[in-house]
Amino acid sequence: MPDEKGTLDSGGTEMTLGPVRPASARRGFDVDVEASRRALADVDRTPGVAKPDPILTADNVVRSFGGLTAVDVDHLEVQRGVITALIGPNGAGKTTLFNLLTGFDRPDSGAWSFNGRSLNRVPAYKVARMGMVRTFQLTKVLSKLTVIENMRVGATGQRGERLLAAMLAPLWRSQEDDNTERADSLLERFLLDKKREDFAGSLSGGQRKLLEMARSLMTDPELVMLDEPMAGVNPALKQTLLGHVKSLREEGRTVLFVEHDMDMVRDISDWVVVMAQGRIVAEGPPDAVMADPAVIDAYLGAHHDVELTFEAEEQIHAEAEAEIEQEAQTND
Numbered sequence: 521m522p523d524e525k526g527t528l529d530s531g532g533t534e535m536t537l538g539p540v541r542p543a544s545a546r547r548g549f550d551v552d553v554e555a556s557r558r559a560l561a562d563v564d565r566t567p568g569v570a571k572p573d574p575i576l577t578a579d580n581v582v583r584s585f586g587g588l589t590a591v592d593v594d595h596l597e598v599q600r601g602v603i604t605a606l607i608g609p610n611g612a613g614k615t616t617l618f619n620l621l622t623g624f625d626r627p628d629s630g631a632w633s634f635n636g637r638s639l640n641r642v643p644a645y646k647v648a649r650m651g652m653v654r655t656f657q658l659t660k661v662l663s664k665l666t667v668i669e670n671m672r673v674g675a676t677g678q679r680g681e682r683l684l685a686a687m688l689a690p691l692w693r694s695q696e697d698d699n700t701e702r703a704d705s706l707l708e709r710f711l712l713d714k715k716r717e718d719f720a721g722s723l724s725g726g727q728r729k730l731l732e733m734a735r736s737l738m739t740d741p742e743l744v745m746l747d748e749p750m751a752g753v754n755p756a757l758k759q760t761l762l763g764h765v766k767s768l769r770e771e772g773r774t775v776l777f778v779e780h781d782m783d784m785v786r787d788i789s790d791w792v793v794v795m796a797q798g799r800i801v802a803e804g805p806p807d808a809v810m811a812d813p814a815v816i817d818a819y820l821g822a823h824h825d826v827e828l829t830f831e832a833e834e835q836i837h838a839e840a841e842a843e844i845e846q847e848a849q850t851n852d
């Protein structure tokens with residue numbers, strides 16, 4: 521069923537899913553990150569431009585809701601091994617494009633491929649198993665499961681209540697040790713190991729973001745798509761999250777992320793793609809794109825941050841301090 525963002529549950533097939541492969545059998549990402557970044561220097565700054573080594577390619581992808589064309593992308597290529605930011609005003613179609621590319625929604629028309637393999641009509645769980653995962657703007661951690669259970673659910677490349685059944689299946693049990701080992705090492709890396717047995721519902725907003733990122737790595741993806749990883753995260757945790765995103769690139773993974781936080785975009789992106797009204801309107805290196813008057817018009821013209829009242833600012837500070845305090849206690 522579509523959820524609040526029009527995403528579709530790809531469910532019903534989780535029992536056929538295999539386990540996360542043991543460490544020895546995992547993908548090695550054969551990519552020279554520095555060469556991949558350097559190669560972008562020679563790429564034209566025109567919307568839809570071809571990339572030297574695209575991992576993801578989309579053509580004529582259109583999605584309408586009633587009379588509204590939410591996505592109308594002629595051509596898009598995402599360079600392998602680098603961090604690409606997808607920016608644009610509210611309602612530009614960024615999340616809808618994520619949903620379409622990852623099999624959580626279906627376009628009216630269009631074609632797209634990952635590592636040269638067509639993804640048309642491939643359901644989300646298979647897309648995940650092929651090596652392309654995404655996180656959600658509103659995190660989809662399952663509040664009534666513990667942190668470690670959420671991680672095990674991530675191993676299936678699936679989300680949703682039916683996973684509880686999958687977790688109890690004999691097939692699952694036989695693979696549990698491998699998955700638990702990987703889950704524990706990811707929890708350690710994301711500083712969530714002390715929260716292992718806590719219900720995910722008890723985590724702070726920032727910790728949920730960390731859990732969702734950690735969980736997305738359970739299938740050892742080559743392309744990680746993050747939908748607003750910094751939204752609702754306090755400044756201290758933002759630095760931690762930034763470090764985690766950069767470490768994905770260091771491991772040879774490709775990152776495509778949607779973000780409104782321009783400091784983050786400037787800080788970590790190798791390439792920026794701008795959407796407005798469903799279309800790709802600009803792309804290029806971060807500094808060049810953000811200085812482009814057309815982008816400033818399209819983006820900043822329509823995306824105004826609301827000025828905070830004194831009370832709201834005080835509340836944010838209090839929440840951030842409480843969260844930092846909680847982090848400190850966790851890490852003692």
Ligand SMILES: Nc1ncnc2c1ncn2[C@@H]1O[C@H](COP(=O)(O)OP(=O)(O)OP(=O)(O)O)[C@@H](O)[C@H]1O
Nearest residue numbers: 524525526585590609610611612613614615616617
């Ligand atoms: N399920 C849906 N039903 C109807 N309209 C939808 C649906 N999903 C998205 N839209 C509309 O499609 C347009 C694009 O929305 P989308 O969420 O993809 O934008 P966005 O760029 O991700 O915005 P934001 O930055 O605010 O998250 C918006 O006008 C939105 O209202």
